[in-house]
Amino acid sequence: MIIHEKIFAEISFRNGTRIKLAEKEIVSASVRRQCCPDSNFEIGGVYSASLSMTASVSGTNSYNIRGAKIVLSTKYGNEENFQPMGTFWVTQASRISGDLYSLTAQDAVGWLETSSFNCSEDDKKMFENLTRYIGETYNQSPGTIQVWCWRIAIETCNALLSRTFGENLLTWEDYNTAVNGRYTNDWNFEAVSGDIRNLLLTCSVRNASGQTNSPRELLHYLAELAGGFIYAKENGNLTLGQFGQAEFGQAEIFLHEIEMNSCETAEYQLQNILVLLRACGHEDSTFTTIADTVLQTPFRIQIDSNPFLDGFTETAGNGYFTDYEARYGNGLYPFKEGLYYFHHRKDDEGALTSDRCAFRPFHCRVHKQERFHLGQRVKLALGEDNPVLSTITSIKWTFRGGWELACAGEDSRTMADALQRSKADKALTDVKLRYESLLSKIPGGGV
């Protein structure tokens, strides 16, 4: 198999100058994207993609190149035009020798970090606006998770304008429901008895300890409820990603496209059995089923620290609906049910399709003239009879080095996992004992 791969990068410096780089200048380049941690599967991931590049860049130095914007694109032999690989900002630069630099850069998600906001007037205004638009929509105007994500992106972008030469850094791209069908929990509002009722209830832009949540954290909480993740697409736009997103289809990978000794697959799939969350009027809400423990390993979706609340439980408590069937029958997907089914796609009517997204941990290195996407369903045709079906949660592309694909996850049935948990339980018990001990020392504080 012969793969022709070309690369093109345009570096924009702060002073407005631009430099174009191609194969001749770029010694190596790789981009890593992920929507889950390296070892665990989780929802709500907001991870910036990182670019590592060694390239010959003339007429600059390591100070000036730091902060520069890199728009990277590549082209395979079977493609007519260059395709974007991401937009990045240089976070680290060091000179190797001569004009040869080693660069590390992050994409737009990096702008959402807390460290980007040092409480200038613009920052304060941003948080005020977020409080106004996101914190107070209950019973006033219907908003969707998407609209709130867009609001976070635009407010963040405005706050950043003053330090980024007036350039729009964050562009929100709507989840394409026409192509993909609906996303998990997109019905977070409903007219009930004439009132608009948000399923999704208010969230303080401040977290439980009184500190301000960064835009990244707010997006994380929303993505968690949407059963997906937030990421910057290859074209640079921020967007909501869903597992098994229809527009990416299913990638099919054959043995001759997998690098020797690079492929490992788990025998089991991750099976969601439990959703823990907070809801108005209730401490938590659960939904359980039984996993086939031979071929499936159970995992929990634990979002009880999410400051957004499942408000519909409260309205149900107020008498609009009294049981699960009533809510489900009305086309509403309160979060616990929605998240239980999050690995199904929903058609444009909101019905769950049979197009199920499987999560089977694997990793392999693939050489193929095809582009892969986070959340994309994948089929590894390793044998004739037993193809491995899974979902891509981590991608590392290397220029002329193929794609490292992985689905994160671990087997919760292993003893090592149980031991880790018992350590955590012990720590928790210690904290509780200390807390009670301290409480008893406070006059009138003991229970």
Add this chain to the structure above:
Amino acid sequence: MRIVDIYYLDANQNPVFLTGDCIQTDHADVSRKSNAKSYTMADGSLTLYPAQNDSAEFTLYLECKSAQAEAISSAVRHGQLLFAGMRTAGKTSDTPTDHHYLETAVHPAFIGLLPETSSIKIKEIEACADLFGVQIPMNLVLSAGNYYMQNLPVIKIDSLSLAGNAENFSGYTYQKSGWFCRNQILHTNSDLLSVSFAYSGSVPNLSASLKKSGVTVQNWNSVETENSCSASLDVGLNQFALLLSAPAYKPLGFRFSIWRNPAVS
């Protein structure tokens, strides 16, 4: 589906495939010079990322037994078209005696034979002198599968140069062979291939013949002028060999042009 194979032709001219275990790729040396890279795949085949814009050759190291080394005459075959010379290299003192390390240098231009190219050009292939010194004939393996035959109007090798000074070549008769293998599975219609040579300099007694699997094909058309000759024949059959022989007085500058007659579709 095995796309890239490395094989040699046995005494009966049948290909003997080397497995992936035999293939070592030179990452360090190549990557220092260029961005070209190669990877061994799970099914034993190779994936190559040529560096089109670099002048450096793409180098593969093949480990094989001496019996194979003597017999190895062809190098890398792409499913459609690929071309490589081979020479011994990297023999070290601790190398087991029954193992040879062969280095095949794949010129980037060869790897430029891709479906999207409408015209295939192979320029200035440098065949090293030691190729002949160790008596390993360099057979040029071209596989003109139907894919190319159907999609490319012209398959053309612009030139083939033999480098080296006259002394190195003295006393030899040079035979250069090329096999043009049809994809038997996809074999449909017969196609007309034309073969022509052009040479520079004074090379008296240059003769060219076109043979099909060792049997001289009678129905080829040969046109010879002062500095070139050309031939064409029907290669609807599976295989034919192109033999070029000439007494060597001076460095030769053969020019091969092999193309499919555009008039025949």
